[in-house]
Amino acid sequence: MAERLRNQASAYLRQHADNPVDWWPFSEEAFAEARRRNVPVFISVGYAACHWCHVMAHESFEDAATAQYLNEHFVSVKVDREERPDVDAVYMAATQALTGQGGWPMSVFTLPDGRTFYAGTYFPPRQLQGMPSFQQVMEAVSSAWRDRPAEVEASAAQIAAHLASAQAGNRRLIGSLEVTAESGPLSGEVLEAAVEAVLEQEDQRFGGLGGAPKFPPSPLLRFLLVYGSTDRPAAGAAASVADRTLETMARSGLYDQLEGGFARYTVDRAWAIPHFEKMLYDNAQLLRLYAHWSRSAPSEDQRHLALQVSADTAAWLAKRLRVEGGGFASSLDADTLVDGHRREGATYVWTPDELRTVLSDSGADADAVLSLLDLETGRMEAGGSTLHFGRSLQPEEEQLWQRVRPALLAVRDRRPQPDRDDKVVAGWNGLAIAGLADAALALDDAGDPGEKAAGLLDLARDAADYLLRVHYRNGLLARVSHAGTAAGIEGLLEDYAGAAEGLFALFAATGEEQWYRKAEELVLAAEQRFIVDGVLQDTAVRTDQLAAAQGSLSAADPMDGPTPSGTALFAGVLVTYAAYSGSSRHRALAEALLSHVQLVAARAPRAGGWAMSVLVQALEGPRELAVTGSDPRLVRQLLRTGRAAGGPAVVVASGSGGETAVPLLRDRPAPDGGALAYLCRGMVCSRPVADPEELAAQFRTLNS
CATH class of the missing domain: 3.40.30.10 (Glutaredoxin)
Incomplete structure (x- = not known):
């Protein structure tokens, strides 16, 4: 039928x-x-x-x-x-x-x-x-x-x-996009109140925010990390909440301790029992967040944990969600088909006897391994348990777990596996490209093997190529594709902005200007397609049925859900584009789109996280780092220094110093065989330096 x-x-x-x-x-x-x-x-x-x-x-x-x-x-x-x-x-x-x-x-x-x-x-x-x-x-x-x-x-x-x-x-919430002389400068005063509101919502016993069910607050965590990297009031408190939440999630049942990747949420307050569906949009954001946290976490153990989670989640994306041609599928099912019946989480749960059998066969001390796991809190109705720790591991415990993971995963891989939704969503793939690019940089900057970082960049390039080849035609971006063919509606605002976010991040990671040029095209197309009579809309084409269902008015919803709103994503790529291009018009448009932050930051910080992070970036300038030159070793050192000192809000570009499509790189010469770093705000730059220590000192001066 x-x-x-x-x-x-x-x-x-x-x-x-x-x-x-x-x-x-x-x-x-x-x-x-x-x-x-x-x-x-x-x-x-x-x-x-x-x-x-x-x-x-x-x-x-x-x-x-x-x-x-x-x-x-x-x-x-x-x-x-x-x-x-x-x-x-x-x-x-x-x-x-x-x-x-x-x-x-x-x-x-x-x-x-x-x-x-x-x-x-x-x-x-x-x-x-x-x-x-x-x-x-x-x-x-x-x-x-x-x-x-x-x-x-x-x-x-x-x-x-x-x-x-x-x-x-x-x-009314977004306000007018007509920028006038009376518009005034941005204000960040409300952000401190937002941090205070988050502190009040933090679960002091189990970590995270609120009670059951408990979701990863990804857009909000982005704000906390960005704000925590500044010297603004409450920055230390913001960073501490991010530290506690990210560590708790990484040790919990929300995270797949065998293979990497995060479930959608946990049904309990203690983060022990997940709802087992795994979504691209969650993992793309969390991959990037852990990459950023690896630079700012206060302890060496936490930085190592952040890199491990980021690397394993990237590997999970490649293994489980990558489709032919390089894009990423939408999700894995919560259920597994076992003997003709759907059972939620059947792939992932273990009984103590199953664990002992595998561990004993692999020559491990089963009692020692089981003592690491909180099997009781993670016990489900059918008697099986999720594998999670619920606490920090000592170095020798961590080593033991890493030794037994392959054996446990090999057995789990032989079980029936959940179905996959193979449709490729443009905006979510943009977030995945950004996550992979930033994870590659984090791993490389931390001194991990270059092959691993290069592999992640290749995954990001392949996904970007898939988006542009399959989804982008004649200046229009399709929202979904399947089996290498675009289908259905034109992309929404979140698709255009999410794809641009990913391409800008890939350009920052590689210096390959084709990604910048396509990101610029998407930003300009979004401006043309989604601003109608001075009003921002989430859709460029609305059906008659939806128009009837909600009246003739239409406006973008600026509030975040599990993914950042299209409004917030668009404001973010406008700030980035203005930093690269020097366009005051696009900077002003971004500021106009951020006006709702003043109303929602303290009242509903979890619904305004991404926009608040963009506001911090805009208030910080944003900082712009241009590195040019032909000495690859020195270029790499300067970029590493800039990323470490600038935090998540810095906008980075690198090139040879010759002809370029990126205005930030123009007229930034470097000596033959050398390299120079230009630290700028609004295209106004400090004295170029070739010494990484001098560059770090410039960042410290800029922060003071």
Whole structure:
């Protein structure tokens, strides 16, 4: 029945191709069919790695009787929230307005014009603890549509008006993008209050922020690391929260201690039991954060831990998520298919007896290894446990663990493995490129073998080449691809800005100017595509159904989720581009996009982390480091010094000193056979130096 889904780019949609439900992808044709039949539309939103999405699919969408009722009374639309975040955002807002909560799977009932009149999340096949069954919901919705059309219309109009009001709120939050003489300079005073708010939210017992479920606060951690690298008020407190959170996560069940890579979140406060799905967007950000932390962590053990986590997470990306051609897939499933049944986390959990067998066979002291692990806190209902420590390891304990990891991983690799969602998302791949580039630099600067750093740069180059070759055509960036072919909608603001972020980072790491030129193209294209009549929008092209669902107004949502908002990402690449190009117009546009930080920093710091980090970078100048010359050894020394002294906020460019497309490098000559470093702010530079110690001293002067 669901043949329309069989060749979709989304693995989530393809998973439903054999359902008896007559699914449609989100399209004008689906809503036209609802108008023709005069029936409401049922929109089911989820994603491939979602455990409860699989549960509802098995219970309801694979059930012949349920499917028959859906097919007779509705046009059914299946949406991958990762492929269509524009659709997900609109109907999630409607669901939250109606129920006070949201989540996936999301179940939404709309008029044929796209306006919501009823919504919820997971519905069980039978009434359960006061929750209606899905059959009861379908019957009630169908009855209302047939017998009470005026009430349905009134409900849909009310919800659409509410969502339109939220869009107007986003417009007010971002403010005007018209820069005037009265706009005034940026202020960072609110950032200290943001740090104080974070300190109040920190879990003093288990680390991280808040209680269960516990998520990695990646955009916020970026702010804490960037702010902590400055001499601003509360910088020490910010750095300390980042130190504690990053170390705790690295020792916890959130992190895969055998292979690397982070799960989406843990269901418990103690970081012991993960929800086992692994997302590219989480791991791309965390890879980069641990690379940055390896430079600033206060102890040698922590710096070593940061490098280990960064290197292992990069290796996990290459092993598990890399697709043919060099891009990275979206996720690994939370569930594993074992004997015909989906079991959450089945690949990853161990019983003590399983551990003893493997350890004994490998010649290890099983008791000594088991004493390292907190198996009790990580115990799941079926009796297996996640492998995590819950504490810092002594050097000899760390050595023991590294010796037994390969044997345990080899056994785990022979188990059934979770499915992978192979669709490639442009913005998330941009974040992965940035993470790989920065991890390569961190490893190289720390003196790790050059082959490892070079390998990560090759992975970043391959992913960048894939994006530009597959996703970027005629000045437009596609959001997703599958099997090497772009499909679906144009990229969103987060895709253009995320891809530019990755390409700028790759240029900073390699000095290869083709990455700078393409990043510049994406920034300029985003400016043209997503600023309409002075208003920033998340989408360049909006469907009629979404316009009806939230009114005619449209504005970008500047608040971070697990990924940075498109607004924050765009502001960041504008600051970077202005630093490279000297464009005061783009610098002013970035500052205008950061105005919402004044309102959200202290009230909701976890929703403004990336924008706050960009604000710090802008307040710092940002610092610009141009290194030119033909002596590769000295160029490398100067760049290492600059990265170490400048922190995450420094903008770096390197070149030969000849013809260049990068304005920051122009008119920066170097002596034959030598190299010079130019430390600048706003293209105004200090005296060029060839001595790394002198460069470090210039940074110290700039900081004072």
